[in-house]
Amino acid sequence: MCLYFQQMHALESFVMLDSGFESVRASPLSLFEEEMDSNPMVSSLLNKLANYTNLTQGVVEHEADEDTKRKEVKVPRMGTFIGVYLPCLQNILGVILFLRLTWIVGTAGVLESFIIVFMCCACTMLTAISMSAIATNGVVPAGGSYYMISRSLGPEFGGAVGLCFYLGTTFAGAMYILGTIEILLTYISPSAAIFKAEDGGEETEAMLNNMRVYGTCIIILMAVVVFVGVKYVNKLALVFLACVILSIIAIYAGVIKTAFDPPDFPICLLGNRTLSKRSFDVCAKFTESNNETKTTTLWRLFCNSSLHNATCDDYFSLNNVTEIQGIPGIMSGVLIDNLWSAYSEKGSIVEKKNQPSVSGSEDVKIGGRPYVFTDIMTYFTMLVGIYFPSVTGIMAGSNRSGDLKDAQKSIPTGTILAISTTSFIYLSCIVLFGACIEGVILRDKFGEAVNGNLVVGTLAWPSPWVIVIGSFFSTCGAGLQSLTGAPRLLQAIARDGIVPFIQVFGHGKANGEPTWALLLTAGICEIGILIASLDSVAPILSMFFLMCYMFVNLACAVQTLLRTPNWRPRFKYYHWTLSFLGMSLCLALMFICSWYYALVAMLIAGCIYKYIEYRGAEKEWGDGIRGLSLNAARYALLRVEDGPPHTKNWRPQLLVLLNLDCEQLVKHPRLLSFTSQLKAGKGLTIVGSVLQGTYLDKCTETQKAEEVCKRCITNSCIKELKLGTTFFCTLVGCLNIKQHHSFSLYYLPHMPNDGGMRWKKIASCHIVYDDI
Numbered sequence: 001m002c003l004y005f006q007q008m009h010a011l012e013s014f015v016m017l018d019s020g021f022e023s024v025r026a027s028p029l030s031l032f033e034e035e036m037d038s039n040p041m042v043s044s045l046l047n048k049l050a051n052y053t054n055l056t057q058g059v060v061e062h063e064a065d066e067d068t069k070r071k072e073v074k075v076p077r078m079g080t081f082i083g084v085y086l087p088c089l090q091n092i093l094g095v096i097l098f099l100r101l102t103w104i105v106g107t108a109g110v111l112e113s114f115i116i117v118f119m120c121c122a123c124t125m126l127t128a129i130s131m132s133a134i135a136t137n138g139v140v141p142a143g144g145s146y147y148m149i150s151r152s153l154g155p156e157f158g159g160a161v162g163l164c165f166y167l168g169t170t171f172a173g174a175m176y177i178l179g180t181i182e183i184l185l186t187y188i189s190p191s192a193a194i195f196k197a198e199d200g201g202e203e204t205e206a207m208l209n210n211m212r213v214y215g216t217c218i219i220i221l222m223a224v225v226v227f228v229g230v231k232y233v234n235k236l237a238l239v240f241l242a243c244v245i246l247s248i249i250a251i252y253a254g255v256i257k258t259a260f261d262p263p264d265f266p267i268c269l270l271g272n273r274t275l276s277k278r279s280f281d282v283c284a285k286f287t288e289s290n291n292e293t294k295t296t297t298l299w300r301l302f303c304n305s306s307l308h309n310a311t312c313d314d315y316f317s318l319n320n321v322t323e324i325q326g327i328p329g330i331m332s333g334v335l336i337d338n339l340w341s342a343y344s345e346k347g348s349i350v351e352k353k354n355q356p357s358v359s360g361s362e363d364v365k366i367g368g369r370p371y372v373f374t375d376i377m378t379y380f381t382m383l384v385g386i387y388f389p390s391v392t393g394i395m396a397g398s399n400r401s402g403d404l405k406d407a408q409k410s411i412p413t414g415t416i417l418a419i420s421t422t423s424f425i426y427l428s429c430i431v432l433f434g435a436c437i438e439g440v441i442l443r444d445k446f447g448e449a450v451n452g453n454l455v456v457g458t459l460a461w462p463s464p465w466v467i468v469i470g471s472f473f474s475t476c477g478a479g480l481q482s483l484t485g486a487p488r489l490l491q492a493i494a495r496d497g498i499v500p501f502i503q504v505f506g507h508g509k510a511n512g513e514p515t516w517a518l519l520l521t522a523g524i525c526e527i528g529i530l531i532a533s534l535d536s537v538a539p540i541l542s543m544f545f546l547m548c549y550m551f552v553n554l555a556c557a558v559q560t561l562l563r564t565p566n567w568r569p570r571f572k573y574y575h576w577t578l579s580f581l582g583m584s585l586c587l588a589l590m591f592i593c594s595w596y597y598a599l600v601a602m603l604i605a606g607c608i609y610k611y612i613e614y615r616g617a618e619k620e621w622g623d624g625i626r627g628l629s630l631n632a633a634r635y636a637l638l639r640v641e642d643g644p645p646h647t648k649n650w651r652p653q654l655l656v657l658l659n660l661d662c663e664q665l666v667k668h669p670r671l672l673s674f675t676s677q678l679k680a681g682k683g684l685t686i687v688g689s690v691l692q693g694t695y696l697d698k699c700t701e702t703q704k705a706e707e708v709c710k711r712c713i714t715n716s717c718i719k720e721l722k723l724g725t726t727f728f729c730t731l732v733g734c735l736n737i738k739q740h741h742s743f744s745l746y747y748l749p750h751m752p753n754d755g756g757m758r759w760k761k762i763a764s765c766h767i768v769y770d771d772i
Contacts, residue, residue, distance in 0.1 A: 083404045084397030084414025090241050091393025092422040093248065094478050095179035096386070098471035099534070101426070102433050102455045104387055106442020107378045109341040110434035116384050117430060120391045121423040123589060126582030127549040128394050128419055130556040132412030133569035133579075135398060146492055148398060149552060155498040160608040161551040162493045164601070166486055168392070168544030170521050173482030174215075174528025175389060175537045177222075179475040181214045182534060186446055187454045187468050204375055208532040215529035218479075223522045226483050227515065240477030247460075247470035248425060254461035255330060255432045262329035265450045265458050267440060268298075270371075271319030271357030274350045274440045276448035279370040283323045301370050313369070315360030324352075326441040326450055327458055330432070338434035342443060346377045350449075352440045372440070372448050376535060385539030385593030390426070392545045394419060399485065412571055433459070483525070487517035499608070500615055539594050543601035546593075550586035551605075553579040562631050651683035658689045658712070664704045666712050687713060 078084075105113045134148045146165060150158025185193050185207070193210045197203040254263070268275040268283035275283070280297040287294050295306045302316035328334050337353055344350075350372040351357075376382075397414050401407045433442065436459055440449065447453045454471070457464030491514035493499060494506030505517040528537045559567040560576035590598035656675050659667045675685055689705055691698050 078400065078403045078410075079405055080410040080414040080417075083400055084410045085418050086241060087396040087400065088394060088415055088418035089421060090244055090474075091396040091478070091481075092391060092418065093244050093425065093474075094390065094393070095176055095471070095475045095534070096390030096538070097426070097429070098247065098454070098456055098467060098475075099179055099182060100386060100445075101390070101429060102437065102442050103445045104383050105430050105433045106338065106437075106439055106444075107342060107344075108380065108383050110335065110339050110430060112341050112380060113383075113430045113434075114427065116380075116387055117423075117426045119384070119585070119589065120388050121419065121426065123546075123549065123582065123585045124391045124394050125416070125419050125423070126578055126585065127552055128412075128415045129571070129574055130553045130579045130582060131395070131398060131415065132571045133556050133574040134552070135401070135411040136408045136570040137567060146489055148401070149555065150496070150498075155496075156609045156612045157551060157555065158496075159493065159498045159612045160605045161548050162489065163499070163608055164544045164551075164605055165395075165548045166489045166493065167524070167604075168541045168548060169482055169486040169489065170524045171528050171537060171541035171544065172389065172392065173479050173486065173521070174219075174525045174531075175534055175541060176475045176479035176482060177215050177218050177525070177529060178211060178532070178534045178537060180218065180472060180479060181211050183454075183468065183472045183475065185210055185214070187452065187457070188472065190452065211532035212530055215532070216526065219483075219522055219525055219529060222480055222483050223518060225480065226487075227513070227518060236477065240474055243470040243473040243477075247467050247474070250460040250462075250466040250470070251429065251432075251456065254459040255436055257461045258327060258329035258436050258459070259331055262325065262332075262436075263327050263458060263461075265326040265441075265453070266323045267326045267438060267449050269322045269324065269352060269355065269440075270316065272351045272353075272355035273315075273357070274352065274372040274444065274449050275321075276370045276372050277451050278448055283321055285321055298370070313360065315358075318358040318360055324438065326438050327436060328438060330435045332436075334438060335431075335435040338437075338439050338442065341380075342439065343378045343380075344374050346374060348374050350374065350440050350443045352438075372444050374443070375445065381592050381594070382539075384589065385542050385597075386535055387538075388542040388546070388589065388593065389538050391419075391422070392541075408570070483518070483521060486521045487514040490514065490517040490521065498612055539597055542593050543590060543597045546586045546590045547601050547605055550583050550590070553583035553586065557583060652678065653683055654678065654685045656685060656687045658687060658709060660689055660691075660705055660708070664701055664708055666708060669712050669715075672712065 104116070108116060131148070146158070146162045149161050193206070194213055195206040195209040197206040257263075266283065268277060275298070277283075279301060282296045282298065284296055285299050287296055293308075295303075295308065295310075298321065299310075299312075300306050303310040303312040342353070394415055397418070398411050401411065404410045433456075437455070441447075441455055441458070444450070444455060447455050447458070450458055453464050454468050457467035460467045490502065490505050491508065494502045494504070494517070497503060505514065505520060507516060508514040528540070531537050556569075556574070557576045557579035560579070590601065654675055656671060658671065661667055672687070687709060689709060691701060691705065695702075
């Protein structure tokens with residue numbers, strides 16, 4: 001601590017005005033008004049849609065540079081609807097909605113499914129509010145979510161959050177690719193499978209091997225496309241968006257149609273057990289042909305011959321074969337039966353509730369029987385982990401911050417409206433699926449009871465193929481976008497230099513394309529492909545996204561509670577309690593999904609944080625944790641009681657004034673060793689020096705004196721000074737000091753590095769100055 005004594009002038013007080021968003025009269029077209037500010041409505045909106053892209057700013061700039069060999073960047077003109085709302089909508093609605101939501105509704109029931117979706121949507125909404133606060137805190141930097149988070153959290157947390165976000169985006173690419181292959185091999189072209197199951201027990205293993213082979217080929221193909229040029233993907237962005245929107249419309253149209261004309265999708269039941277129609281075509285034991293009773297294919301699957309006196313399966317003999325409608329319609333009242341959960345063990349048969357049946361003595365899990373089996377064990381927490389990836393993608397708008405006309409307005413408005421829209425779609429689909437589709441069909445994950453059709457496709461109008469083709473292209477496009485965005489995120493982190501061992505991934509082609517980062521992303525994505533199960537990959541990426549969202553909420557809550565000077569969000573709906581609630585919900589969801597995955601994810605983030613802290617980040621953007629430490633120290637000092645301390649609590653408190661020569665070197669360095677002997681390593685030592693003159697004129701001497709004092713303290717044997725803070729604040733006194741004169745410091749101004757410019761009353765400090 002250095003003390004400067006000079007004549008002081010009064011400081012003019014100022015008031016910081018914290019402005020909020022001005023309330024404006026809402027308009028039905030307020031979301032579109034930025035897209036239609038100069039041109040006629042229809043032509044302007046169509047022009048924006050024709051140029052729609054779901055790629056980030058850096059991708060567009062790289063491609064423009066490759067094509068035109070120019071370095072100019074287009075003036076950002078995107079508004080809320082095109083720049084934020086549509087990209088968020090496209091990224092949130094995806095593979096889980098088409099492939100797993102019906103299965104989640106059938107397994108967990110409408111009520112528990114509603115709870116799952118509500119918790120996940122509430123988590124993303126609270127995170128979006130915190131992200132809106134970050135976006136409205138000053139100028140939004142071009143570079144997206146990572147830049148906003150890292151510049152607010154500091155390099156340590158910024159690096160940890162950035163890498164978690166990168167890993168989540170990479171594993172999301174693997175999940176989308178696995179979804180693409182599942183749609184291709186299960187619903188579009190089952191004959192394209194390379195590995196065939198010789199019996200019923202090997203179907204799962206054959207499917208996983210097909211996933212690995214096809215997934216590896218597709219990820220190589222996508223990586224080549226991204227390497228050659230993502231401008232081709234950019235041109236298909238509108239197609240991928242149209243597939244998502246048309247698929248959603250087809251679902252709602254199908255629901256409306258079921259009210260007066262339900263589709264014909266019969267289900268075959270043996271007793272209360274659901275049968276797979278992939279092995280037979282007639283749902284009966286016998287058929288009548290030319291006044292002759294003949295056994296059917298179904299008979300031969302349960303009996304040892306086609307004769308009437310053949311030996312048959314015990315359960316088959318005791319129960320009748322019945323046929324019911326799989327889509328009874330919204331007016332059928334099936335919602336009551338689908339309200340409650342129906343969790344089951346792996347390998348159990350999908351059974352209809354309240355259906356009479358007679359138990360047999362045979363082993364129902366014998367392969368070759370045409371039952372619909374469950375492929376995994378189901379329970380509430382597992383379904384939360386599988387569903388959560390369907391609500392991620394909320395940062396797609398903030399990733400385009402450099403392309404937006406008014407990022408501070410567009411990011412909060414577009415993101416929150418997109419989450420509200422998708423939350424309504426998910427919650428309404430849960431109720432509508434439960435009200436229209438029979439429970440055994442909902443629990444039939446791969447549509448075996450409806451001739452291998454996609455379950456949600458059976459509900460769609462005008463044809464199931466609308467959903468099948470739409471979901472195929474949307475998942476394929478989402479995989480391409482993940483492979484496009486993740487390498488650029490890693491490149492941004494590497495170029496910041498905060499994580500030394502990944503700096504090599506900051507290099508790329510001449511135009512900035514992240515070649516090395518693309519290779520690493522494809523390699524990590526291949527790990528997810530080798531897992532080969534969408535249900536196993538989904539909880540992994542849920543952990544990384546939840547970790548990222550938790551840190552975003554933590555950053556906002558900490559900076560608000562610490563009253564950080566540069567933290568002045570203008571989003572009027574933000575409050576620190578919402579960020580704290582969002583952080584708590586993220587942490588709870590992590591352990592609900594999978595406690596061991598949560599511990600691993602937290603360990604990875606903690607190791608990254610400590611590594612950056614240990615190696616020393618080259619960047620300094622401010623650290624909320626450091627501010628928390630200073631605030632805690634200030635609070636503890638203010639809590640110290642005024643008066644003589646008790647003898648048990650007494651510690652020596654020493655003030656050491658070092659005398660410096662004309663070269664700013666310490667004249668008596670052993671004074672610190674003497675001080676250490678006086679207090680025997682206990683208590684507190686304050687080391688300072690006095691420089692006479694004007695503060696501005698002595699700036700150079702001040703810096704040199706600081707370094708000298710720090711070096712002297714480091715070389716001394718004062719343990720707590722070696723480990724603790726060696727410089728806290730600069731004080732400016734108000735009296736001219738002469739030798740052998742005493743003075744008192746009663747009011748001192750805090751300089752900027754002490755956290756503010758306010759006058760604080762401190763305890764009287766009587767100092768006698770003399771040459772040593």
